[in-house]
Amino acid sequence: MIDAPVRWGILSTANIARIKLIPAMRASAHAEVLAVGSRNQESAQAFADEMDIPRAYASYEAVLDDPEVEAVYIPLPNHLHIELAQKALDKGKHVLCEKPLALTAAQAASLRVPPGLLFCEAFMVRHQPRWLAVKERIEAGDYGDIRMVQAMLTFGLDDPGNYRMRPEFGGGALYDVGCYAAMATRFAFGCEPRRVMAHASRDPEHGVDVVASVLLDYGEGRHASLMVSTATSAAQHLHIVGSQGAIDLPEPFIAPVERPTRVVHDNVFDLYQSDPKTETFPPMDQYEQEVSRFCRALRGEEVGLYGLEDSIANLRVIDAIFASVDSGGWAAVAQ
Template sequence: MKSKLKWGILSTADIATEQVIPAMITSNFCEIQAIASRSAEKAQRVAKQYGIPVSYGSYNELLADENVEAVYIALPNHLHVPWSMKALAVGKHVLVEKPVGLNRTEAEKLLVASQKYPHLKIMEAFMYRFHPQWIKTKALVQNGAIGQIKAIQSAFSFFDDNSESIVNRKDYGGGSLMDIGCYPISLSRFLFDSEPKSVSATIEYHPEFKIDTRTSGILEFDHGSTTFFSSIRSADDQTAKIWGSEGSIEFDIPFNPPANNPTKIWLTRAGNREEIKFAPANQYTLQADAFSRAILENTPVPTSLIDAVNNMHVIDKIFESDAAGKRIIV
């Protein structure tokens, strides 16, 4: 078995250059072979900065590189599905940034296309699930440490009013729900290990940009519910807390804890509050290695594309709930 998978990076977006590329460089199972940008100059600059052997001034050129076995797609949301499909069509494995597409219809289109290539792997990049704090939390929940989950409360926010930012571009699939609100939805489905029965939401739209600047939602599951808040016009913050019939779990930094710092969660049960500490961990490295190992060892990917389709379905229903002004059955 080969020891490392050869990667190509589609895009020089910040998420790629500031997070994923450095993470892959320190990984055990990844070797970055090439990077592509619409600007050849920018691709060359990033390649030189990180010691990437080859740079391209177009995405198609990278896909034509026979040395590239898998691609990481960090393009704006509206380009996720078309470029994932192009990559699969030329025999590349695909790790595509979240959200997988603009809506469930797009996500299902990609799922159907991927089924034509059973020898290729594809996964949506929700990196938080690979951090030890979430792996531990999932195990605690599954083992009944807090009893049956009754409620989850989470929030994710930052401030960005730059009209040129992709989060403020409706045609790019911007907005708070698509950019960061997808995390609370994902973690709720992850922990309840099921799909919500109904959703209720209120959304605040920007009068000019037409994207949601704030979304508040309630997801109802069979045995509990989750409430969440996302905003791109609020101070930087992120929270998550889970209540069960016998205890609770609270996070310090739930979604993007710094890779170089330890993190912690608090487990409360029987009146005792226990702090559980985790050594520094780069969740982007762990994600890249997990996906690479699935390819190298020909095992299932950690998260199937069906999960991505289901997450998009809930996002669609949240938009629908706000538009209709009522609770929507999922």
């Protein structure tokens, strides 16, 4: 028997809510979209009419005041995430917040999550069945000790009015896609890096980082590298190398909905004897997986969500990356 669907409020008319999260909520047996809030009634009502949402509110706070809204999704520009997350939690709402939670680890650490409420950062990739399967096999030692991780996530942004081009809004490649790549290396190693070395190129007009390369030292001979950009063609990969095997996740971050996802395993030491095996997973919507797992956790099921401490840890890595970009040398990651 499925519990009653979780009633959701959407804080913003952002495009990601329109094209990803609201369709995911509609596809989930565990969720119901009840309300949307915007900065004015006209905007909220137009969005509600377009997306067939029952209630439209002229402010974000009005959504939080609706006693029937149980959880909220926050897809606002980066610099507004933590403020609205705290307001929602203070009103007794569970929170699924787009990444990054804040612009620094110190800001993230100021968030207070009352007992009984869920907070989760919206890294939808960690809800993919193949990511969960890879994590389980890493922890079981199927690939030996993980020694190297390489992550890449890039795309082209040609809209100068986009908030990602505004430093004061938390724009730039590192906040937008670098947080995914950093999270992926932490996910694979199961611990935190000790220090990072980074270089970034900035947009000459807007000042945000648009290309960044990072080395991460996890200690004990464990290394990771990541490359991210908002100024190139689209590319993505995640490669994990252990002492007893290697793992490749094609299309790791923006996963296909209409076809199976794949994991490629290779367990040889001699490149001339390489014999990769491809494992497939059924087509799925990673956003629907994210929503459903959050709702199931809210109803009391143990699904292994990542909470506030993980958000703080990921931002400590981002903090160190920016410190290295500024100094030109290695920067320690706060522990």
